Amino acid sequence: MAVQSLQDRYAPGRICFGCGPANSQGLRIKSFVRGEEVHADWTPQPHHAAFPGVLNGGIIGSLLDCHSNWTAAWRLLRERGASKPPCTVTAEYAVKLSRPAPTGAPVHLQARVIESSGNRVSIAATLSAGGLVCATCRGVFVAVKPGHPAYHGW
Amino acid sequence: MAVQSLQDRYAPGRICFGCGPANSQGLRIKSFVRGEEVHADWTPQPHHAAFPGVLNGGIIGSLLDCHSNWTAAWRLLRERGASKPPCTVTAEYAVKLSRPAPTGAPVHLQARVIESSGNRVSIAATLSAGGLVCATCRGVFVAVKPGHPAYHGW
Numbered sequence: 001m002a003v004q005s006l007q008d009r010y011a012p013g014r015i016c017f018g019c020g021p022a023n024s025q026g027l028r029i030k031s032f033v034r035g036e037e038v039h040a041d042w043t044p045q046p047h048h049a050a051f052p053g054v055l056n057g058g059i060i061g062s063l064l065d066c067h068s069n070w071t072a073a074w075r076l077l078r079e080r081g082a083s084k085p086p087c088t089v090t091a092e093y094a095v096k097l098s099r100p101a102p103t104g105a106p107v108h109l110q111a112r113v114i115e116s117s118g119n120r121v122s123i124a125a126t127l128s129a130g131g132l133v134c135a136t137c138r139g140v141f142v143a144v145k146p147g148h149p150a151y152h153g154w
Numbered sequence: 155m156a157v158q159s160l161q162d163r164y165a166p167g168r169i170c171f172g173c174g175p176a177n178s179q180g181l182r183i184k185s186f187v188r189g190e191e192v193h194a195d196w197t198p199q200p201h202h203a204a205f206p207g208v209l210n211g212g213i214i215g216s217l218l219d220c221h222s223n224w225t226a227a228w229r230l231l232r233e234r235g236a237s238k239p240p241c242t243v244t245a246e247y248a249v250k251l252s253r254p255a256p257t258g259a260p261v262h263l264q265a266r267v268i269e270s271s272g273n274r275v276s277i278a279a280t281l282s283a284g285g286l287v288c289a290t291c292r293g294v295f296v297a298v299k300p301g302h303p304a305y306h307g308w
Binding site for chain 1: 169170171172177178179180181200201202203204205206207208210211212213215216217219220243244245246247248249250251254302303304
């Protein structure tokens with residue numbers, strides 16, 4: 001059996017713009033666990049550009065945000081020995097854009113846990129193209145409690 | 155004559171995902187100068203959600219990034235007494251999400267200059283809904299020189 005992405009395995013019906021498998025107009029990233037890291041390859045469409053041939057910084061942030069959020073959810077799933085990940089949301093994320101990322105080729109996302117404490121997980125992630133890092137990201141993601149709009153949202 | 159948005163006035167043919175008037179699949183924000191601030195109202199579509207009824211954090215970052223970038227470009231245009239804004243790109247941006255923003259109603263963007271030095275401008279911005287701030291953003295935006303992929307990109 002082929003290995004499934006975290007999204008397809010745990011939230012196939014989710015409609016999130018960045019990572020929902022069921023959002024046909026979304027980015028639909030597919031994140032895969034490799035050891036202590038989580039990886040994804042994603043191919044831009046022309047309307048994701050900032051300038052012709054260069055990927056938009058908001059799209060870059062969207063990719064890194066959702067990919068990092070899934071990395072956090074995966075960490076909490078493992079820590080808790082649960083059968084499915086908790087509902088996690090973004091508290092904050094910060095993106096640094098170091099070089100233009102092209103729209104004409106796939107980009108690669110890589111994320112790892114920096115710190116995990118209680119229901120909060122800090123993640124470091126990169127977006128690279130052709131083996132060169134184009135953007136870095138730090139984010140904090142939180143497992144929400146009952147009553148939050150995201151609880152049971154996926 | 156009606157007042158035009160910065161985007162429609164200075165870059166009607168631009169295809170940027172966040173702010174390009176010519177990108178029919180983009181967010182197409184319209185930013186208006188009001189005194190020392192720049193404002194925009196924007197209405198989400200269903201596919202911009204994170205969870206049903208809640209706006210995606212990557213979309214929130216995309217809105218704040220492009221709106222802030224235009225605020226920086228506008229500042230440089232005024233400082234230089236130019237007839238059109240320089241080509242500015244995002245160096246970095248950081249988003250804090252303080253409460254869920256709904257998808258069922260317009261959101262409001264507000265941005266102002268924190269610091270301007272040479273070709274770099276720092277911007278503070280907020281995204282609010284129903285009068286409540288849902289997200290804050292700090293970003294640094296840079297006017298690019300000849301040779302950068304964005305130069306003459308719009």
